Amino acid sequence: MKRFFGFGRKKKGRPAAAGSSAKPFPTGAYELRLKDLGKLHRAAARGDLGQVRQRLKKCGIDERDAAERTPPHLASANGHVNVVTYLIENKCKLNLTDSDNRSPLMKAVQCQQEECVAILLEHGAKPHLADADGNTALHLAVRSPNTTVAGLLLEHNAIIDARNKEGNTPLILAISEHHEDIAEFLLQRGADVHARDHCERRILKVRKKDHLVCCFQLQTDTERAHGLFQGSATPVTSWWTKCLSVNTYRLK
Template identity: 75%
Template sequence: MKKIFGFGRKKKGDPPPGSAASPCPAGAYELRQKELGKLHRAAAAGDLAQVRQGLKKHSIDGRDKAQRTPLHLACANGHADVVTFLVENKCKLNLFDNDNRSPLMKAVQCQQEKCVAILLEHGADPNLADASGNTALHLAAAAPNVFLAGMLIEHSAHIDAQNKEGCTPLTLAVSEHHEEMVELLLKKGADVHARDLCERTPLMTAASGGELKLVKVLLRYGADLSHKDTNGWTAEDYAIIHGYAR
């Protein structure tokens, strides 16, 4: 089954292999210091004093060449004190970067739990979608980070939101073999019968990967064995086709 995320793909603007780069969390922005203004550089580095100084000359919501705000950069790198300062000074919470990702999405993708909590407490929208239709909850399911997923759901994240392939966070968690995440989503009311654009259910995804534990979990929550996708295949057919007849 096709992977939903391509986090490892090289994007335009990424530094060439072997180029110098500071260590950064998975999913964080690749930064070229020469392309960043003083305020953006300070936010990315977590230099609160320089952020304060920079706001005297620059807009708190100013964009760099990749449409990132200081809040995007602080969130991606886990600088909670800078995030708090920017939020308390009324920065805009829901602006998009070039990938249509909000600061909240970047904080979730980079698993910056404190930053996520600050943003949600101040009203950041958990239901915005990026260029692939993925919400913050999709990103949490992919991480996987059960704590972040629970926090997002508590702040009214749509648990059955579909991305452009029709996949919900549950479908993604199943495809990535994240049993704990699957359990959490189902306990919180995720639709066990969710269907993607090809009418495939989470049970079919689990069966095609030979994930017996996940199959059992999904069946326990009432997954339908008889449902057929656009090819007329059932979950059992998926298991057999992928070599898991037993």
Template identity: 75%
Template structure:
């Protein structure tokens, strides 16, 4: 299946190889010290005292060159105390960076569960979409985090949201071979008949990869074996075409 989610691309504001940067967890922003103001640098490093000082001089929602706020940086790096302080001081929760990602989306992408919980409890929108059309729930699926996916669904995340390729979180879970999160989504009511832009269903995606265990789960939830995509192919056709005649 064509990979269209955009996670391998170099993001705006990221470092060229060999540049001095702040350390960061997988998925977080790569940051050059010289590109950050004092408030953003303090938020990225988790220095709460400096964040407090910075708020006396700088606006809480000020942006850097990549449109990131202090909240974006604190969330991406998992600085819970800084996130709570910013939220309690009425920062805006749903501002978007250059990739159209909110602080919540960065917290999800970087698997910062506590930050995700704080943002959702204070009203962050779980249904915003980034430049690829992915919502926070799509990002939770990519990270394989059932706990974060559950938090998002508890706060009214759209379980069947489609990205720009028409992929729902369930279709994405199948394409990423995440059986556990796939079944979790199905138990929560995800549409087993969801279709992408080419009318492909989760069953077709599983069949094209020869994923027998995934196929069994999808069939148990009533997946339609007779549905045809825009090429007129069924899930069985996908299995045969990809060499999985079994």
């Protein structure tokens, strides 16, 4: 039977069967099948530190499961700070990647496990690694969206204008997906407003004389040349305004 790890926030695990003393199996960002997990990986996913210690007497700390996940991947995705800390203290490798080319840090970011993100970064996890789609941890933070996690990544030298395979920088991604808070945050941290994606869309600025603001949308030069940025007929992907007088940003 499959047990599903949904994208993003942790959810409560299934209740144990009546009369059972077993801990409920956790949910998180992975789709897990019990047959793919050895006892060490199950313990890491559950956050069972005692079992992790016991299993490490017989298993390698960086042992992989059928999907190339290591114990730090599973512990990080589910926010088990004590297990992550123990694995780090015992010299696990922090930058190994799973079958999607995602590191434990990327899984912690994807699942918004802020404490795990901080611990991993403090101990040498690399924030600039890219997954199979070219997304870095900062792209995943934008998709969450989580400004706290994005800030932690930038404090540890994440590349603010890194591009994924579609040519999207984190800022372009934030605008495309209507995440105003994190778009504001990236702009305040110096993200490049002149970047273009692979479709040659760029962030277009238009001054409104009456309100001292600049409107931003993703638009190609061809669209601009045909005057599509006119009135209600504008094919706006997303746009937001910058209040020039106070140097702050907000979406409209």
